[in-house]
Amino acid sequence: MGDPHGIGIVGLGAISGQYLAILKDHPGIRIAAVADLNEARAAEIADATGAEALGVDELLTHSDVDTVLNLTIPAAHADIALRAIAAGKHVYGEKPLAATFEDAGRVIDAAAAAGVTVGCAPDTVLGTGTQTARDAIDRGDIGTPTFATATMITPGHERWHPNPDFYYTEGGGPLLDMGPYYVTALVHLLGPVVAVTGAANRSRDTRTIGSGPRAGEQVPVTIDTHVTGILEHAGGALSTIVMSFDGTTTAPPIEVHGPEGSLAVPDPNRFDGDVTLHPPGRERLALDASAGYADAGRGIGIIDMVQAGPGQAPRANGALALHALEVMTTLIRSAGLGRRLDITTTVERPNPVPLTTRNTWSELH
The missing domain is CATH 3.30.360.10 (Dihydrodipicolinate Reductase; domain 2)
Incomplete structure (x- = not known):
């Protein structure tokens, strides 16, 4: 089954609680590190999840972090994503992908050049x-x-x-x-x-x-x-x-x-x-x-991304965002x-989601 996929979360505002509720107990995922401007908040979340509380720069380069979950404010989305990509990390972010279409394009281009995956909300x-x-x-x-x-x-x-x-x-x-x-x-x-x-x-x-x-x-x-x-x-x-x-x-x-x-x-x-x-x-x-992830919450898009097979785009992917x-x-x-x-961009219609019960999706590695 392999080791759990390491997630590093940057930004621990209100929305982070919804992600943690879905991700923290998934056997295929490990919350490896967290970072926030509020150091006390980061320490609290780290204690609750077994993660390390780090500075942003440390988190983005940490060897245990495979994917950076970017929950910062929209104005910071592109900067954090580009820095994570430069460090060789996959990225999943809250919507929008970036504050401007031009910056969002830079994120997608950088990820393609680095050979990493970009995912983005909404996964609803x-x-x-x-x-x-x-x-x-x-x-x-x-x-x-x-x-x-x-x-x-x-x-x-x-x-x-x-x-x-x-x-x-x-x-x-x-x-x-x-x-x-x-x-x-x-x-x-x-x-x-x-x-x-x-x-x-x-x-x-x-x-x-x-x-x-x-x-x-x-x-x-x-x-x-x-x-x-x-x-x-x-x-x-x-x-x-x-x-x-x-x-x-x-x-x-x-x-x-x-x-x-x-x-x-x-x-x-x-x-x-x-x-x-x-x-x-x-x-x-x-x-x-008749279809979809049942009883899902924010974070199912990351689970879907981690479980995507080789050459298979995640359904909540950066190109769609x-x-x-x-x-x-x-x-x-x-x-x-x-x-x-x-419109200058196009995207493949994402693959449909078969009806998948919570017992199934929450236990998949």
């Missing part, structure tokens, strides 16, 4: 929700898909987030914040995107913080807070995506339509959820889970220019 789309919907599409339940809708509409993060400033400045906004889940799911369901057309606006120039010590403070809005786009998929299907901080909705997160019926797909920010099929002239049918980032940034650019733009 590997759960039973999105994968069961994909299975229904692949077996022809709705015929050849014609179009899809992807909808994420909220009133804005300032209602609950005590420091929402980032969401309303360059690099923030609803599309770059939540779009990775939806765009990645659409690629799993329908394949890569070849062109986009976007439009965007904003409802107001300030937002009022609703909770925490800054409650009542006004936050300036310098980016568009509502983005609508049309994605043209290589297979001919069209997707309409609506990402907004300017309203509420009861629409399903994703719907996929074809001549034989329509599928309601659950929230791609979750691993599970109900998939329903609506054939023409008949009642909606709830589909049993680069493609999704280009789709989103090009959509924003299209909205500013007012015209259709081509």
Whole structure:
């Protein structure tokens, strides 16, 4: 079976707890080292996992670390990834792959030159929700898909987030914040995107913080807070995506339509959820889970990456993350220019995930 795969975690913020819950007891993985600007937090996690608490430079070059799990802030994603790759390590990062498409491309190019693997969240789309919907599409339940809708509409993060400033400045906004889940799911369901057309606006120039010590403070809005786009998929299907901080909705997160019926797909920010099929002239049918990692959590993408065979790309791979980032940034650019733009990257539709119970995936080496 070989030795467990050594993971070194850089960045131990709130999201790290979700990763640790999945990874720390997996027999094929060992948390070898952790690093954080908060040294007390690193020492606490090291004590709980049996890892070493190290500085970032030490972790990136440590002989027991095979893959660096990059959970830093988006602005640091590319720097940490490039340094890890230079040290000969595989990399798996939180979304986005990098803060800009150009930096993300540098990460992918560096990894290819070094012969190491890059993986990237979201891995939520590997759960039973999105994968069961994909299975229904692949077996022809709705015929050849014609179009899809992807909808994420909220009133804005300032209602609950005590420091929402980032969401309303360059690099923030609803599309770059939540779009990775939806765009990645659409690629799993329908394949890569070849062109986009976007439009965007904003409802107001300030937002009022609703909770925490800054409650009542006004936050300036310098980016568009509502983005609508049309994605043209290589297979001919069209997707309409609506990402907004300017309203509420009861629409399903994703719907996929074809001549034989329509599928309601659950929230791609979750691993599970109900998939329903609506054939023409008949009642909606709830589909049993038929594909995906059951009872999964954040970190299943790393497990999938570690278990990938020689020459086999992990399902949550860097090329897919680069493609999704280009789709989103090009959509924003299209909205500013007012015209259709081509996408320069492409990606293979990731392999489907067979229905895999937790007892199976949590015990695999």
